[in-house]
Amino acid sequence: MRFAFRDIPDPGTSGVRPRPIVDVVVEGLDVAPQACLLDSGATAVRFGAHVAEICGIDLRDAPRTRLAVGGAVVTALMAEVTLEVDDGSQQYAWSAPVWFCEPWAPSFGLLGLTGFFDHFTVTIASYQEWFELTPAS
């Protein structure tokens, strides 16, 4: 499944920043796939807590931890959820532990090692501004 980098406005300048971003349907909420950044520096999949709210994910008895995201310490609650990507011709769905964080400063969800990179072989052609996700068998 191949995707083009997405041009995002560069804050504070008139330029754009091409990023490896893929839209992920969380728990079947296909009216609003979440834009997510491929982040091999993240140990896990992390979203803002608002994603759990809009997807109706119950976090009342969820495992809880404190972790650092972008230099800030956040409260994170974990749930096993279904994630799905679609390149227009193929779909791939998997189940992953996702940490829902509050507060959440990034504009996007972060797709990290556990829950994302361990489900795909990921090729990033940064110069050519595309990336490819091959589901691990």
Added chain:
Amino acid sequence: MTTVREVRIAGHPFVLRSSDVVRAMREVDPEPIASHYVVVGTRRFPPKQIIGELTGLDRADFTTHQARRTLIRLGFSAGRRPGRTTGTISAPSRHRPVIAPRPLADRLRPLAGSWVAIRDDDILHSTQSPQELVAWLSRHGQKAESMFRVPEDELAASGLAPQ
């Protein structure tokens, strides 16, 4: 600068001001764009929604073409959703050139900090919270390809604190 036009819509005379349009639509949620749209502020509205809101007329009493032409004469830009027709935006004045649609990133820039729903390289809707955005999509039976907050600073853009 406010533009004032005397118009007749569905047999009723109106004196319309561009400033009234901006004021009237400030608190109004744009409805889904089927084809034609008019830009008010940074948001796109169906032409008939604006004229209906402004005049109180039943939308069945006038056409999209009438509404669109009226708003263009008041100085607003009008266009069609990309991919369905030529994708050009007509300028409100004969002295302004017809321009091609700007790249999505440029159209997102004024919305820094807002939540946006994207489909077909088009901004379906923007709100101040993700909950409002999903509620709008559900209410209007719309399906986005992507939703996110337009980054307003380095932390939002990269997920990393500035060095």
